Amino acid sequence: MIYVDADNAVYGRLSTILAKKLLEGESVTIVNAAKVAVTGGRDAVLGKFRSRRDIGSVRKGPYYPRNPKAILKRSIGDMLPKDKAKGKEALKRCIVYDGVPPELKDKQFEKFEKAQNNRVSGFVTLTEVAKIMGKEVKVIE
Structure with a gap:
């Protein structure tokens, strides 16, 4: 089990590193997803x-996530082979939190x-x- 602090990490780079870890069979728990940095010009991003x-449309999709933890998890999932069993299993081993939940306060990140x-x-x-x-995002501190 890997515990990752995503505070001030670059969105795409973090996603690729974690996707590789998941494909290697690791379980990954990510905290502070709300503080991940998306680089580039503000208007462009x-x-x-x-x-x-x-x-898309409301009825047919595609549905794009609106909260930080779901946005990060989707970007990690987009880097996995979701059509294959190993990709689906890898994404199930990924847990993402916006802040740091109380049960994970004592973990080493x-x-x-x-x-x-x-x-x-x-x-x-x-x-x-x-x-x-x-x-609107309410981050657990």
């Missing part, structure tokens, strides 16, 4: 997520150096993306 939200955000500015957090998507 928010426009990309707005356009994803507007695709891992941070991946390759996925850390080193930019001072020019990024958006998944909390801000969720607000654009139409969901």
Whole structure:
């Protein structure tokens, strides 16, 4: 079981690293998904997520998640072979939380150096993306 602190981690890099860990058979629990950084220009990032939200219809989909933990889990899932059994099983071993739940306070969390955000500015957090998507986020601290 791997416990990952996603605070200030880059969205895509973190997703690829965790998708590989899941395919290797590890169980992954991610905390602080609301604090994940999506790099790029603010208008471009928010426009990309707005356009994803507007695709399809209410009845037919595709349905794009609106809260940070579901957005992160979907990005990890999109990097897995979901058509195969190993991909479905891998995604079931992934648990994501917006904050740090009380039962995980005493755990030792891992941070991946390759996925850390080193930019001072020019990024958006998944909390801000969720607000654009139409969901207010209450993060457990």
